[in-house]
Amino acid sequence: MLNIKNLQAKVEEKTILNGLNLEVKPGEVHAIMGPNGAGKSTLGHVLAGRDGYEVTGGEVDFEGRDLLDMEAEERAQSGLFLAFQYPVEIPGVSNMEFLKASVDAIRASRGQDAMTSMDFIKLARERCKAVDLPQDFLKRGVNEGFSGGEKKRNELLQMMLLEPKLCILDETDSGLDIDALQVVADGVNALRNPERSFIVVTHYQRLLDYIVPDYVHVLSKGRIIKSGGRELALELEKHGYGWIDEEVA
């Protein structure tokens, strides 16, 4: 599904990713952990194609295509989804308009017709229920005045409607209380299937109690310095990140 080889990237002349390797197969859940400043969020943004992140080396293959050669919107259309750490507020554009534009764009790229408004409203309402968002959130401006938990649930709602192949969750647990975390994790778990993969970027192991990963990687100074199974996250929880740096050094 995704194969990252020796990825290097700069932001404002500062090297953030420094030879990162990662392979994600269909159906797998990979957790990426690491201290602040390790490059966790940068990885998500580089993969999603944000302006201002300059790739200086390496390759990324996504479903047999050169991901780095695609525009941000093409990446989304071909099945990559980034759930934002800080979802953006867009006042004046209703959530419904935004979701419909997004779903139509993805459908068009798959050669499918746009949904009728009626069908879409019905579907969006159903999905709202699944993520425990009241229906009037569809009429409100995108994320406008939403609480932290509501914003994350709105990201989940988008994920459900867009049905991506690869979901990158960027610190989805930040700013969430335990109940909201449970709702979001339940939603993510419901989306797990043998074809869909996840990269879960997080600082804390807490999220991984709810979304159980197949693999855990530790990112430090722009590269993965240790990989293991779920138990690695528990060790990190116990000992912090310091011991790995020492071990690797």
Place this chain on the structure above:
Amino acid sequence: MAVPTQASESMKVQGAHDTLQSASDWDWLKDWRARGWQRFEQSPWPTRKTEDWKYTPLKSLVGTDWSLAEGGSTGQGVDFPDWERTVLTLVDGQLVDHDALPAGVSVHLLSKADAQTRARFEQRLDESLAGEGRLFNVFNQAVLAEALWLEIDPGQRLEKPIQINQVISTAASERVIPVRVLVDVGAMSEATLVETFSNEADGAVFINPVTELKLADNARLRHYHLLLETGDVRHLGSVQAELQSYANLDSFHMALGGTLKRKDIVVHHRGPGAELNLNGVYLPRGKEHIDYHTTLEHEVPHCTSQEVFRGIIGDQAKAVFNGRIHIHKHAQKTLAELSNKNLLTSHQAEVDTKPELEIYADDVKCAHGATVAQLDKTSMFYFLSRGIRREEAEVMMSFGFINELLEGLVDEPVRHLLRPMLASLFAKDDDLARHLI
């Protein structure tokens, strides 16, 4: 030192004034116009050095011999489907059609006034709010062909809105249309007034409308002033309002298109407890030029003003916004806020925005802010990351920026009229606006 050019030398309108004067048998009106003409003649023609006109050159008014529009033909103007209202249609400044007026409302026309009404008009025009100094108010007095005076009796609650539907017809090419709308809302009355301006052809025209709103004690008026003309239109005019005690004015303005649009909005708080909500949007494109000058005169204590104007300026267009708040010495406990935000969607677009605060009372709350920005990059990435292409994202973001103000409009039919207009304005093709209409 160069001698400043007189207004009447730069702008050829003498013919319009003479036509009116020779056709009239109303001595008082002729004298009133003559006084206007005299002041207009003596007014210096604005240049780059004239503070009020620094960013708005008037060269598009020079070079044409503006004769007086004759009016009379029929026109459609702006329709609001499924909205029951009382419509008065003016074509080229002349009333051509009107629905039956509701009880408690009367309309007088300057051109058809009998002796008794003439006497009342004389007094009303003497007490005009538009008498002071502004060049295109003075001009309006000098060449005023028609005034429509709408009186709402005290204690009326009008169920239907009144629309003053001003249409510029194909016959108005190279003509000037001076017109004045006087609206007096009686004490304790409530009404909605929708002023629309539209044109039916692309010929060069010059419309000079002055609107005066007088709200008596406890009167409430919801007011829309929508400048929807497009093409080679020059629209230079003003809206003046006076609020007595506990009066409430909610006034929404919009300008799109046209060679040049300049609107001076002046609101006088003259009775304690008066409230003003003043909002507006301007959307010049191509080489269009739109200028809003607003002035809030807080003359008495305990009044409030909330003002929000937003503009999107595209292509090589230009916008000017000047928002002045003047709090007089005795206007304690005033609450006044002004916000102006601008979005530039092209590198050649330009906006000049200037808030001006003048405060002479010491116990007031006053805030203002003005910003100029381009489309937010993080928001853009959010759209792109959801598969929405850049062109459509630009349209949706621009629309959202303006739609925030539209969402605040109480009257749904106005939102329904303006939403698709805006959506298609930002989109090169309908496909880009399809998620907004």
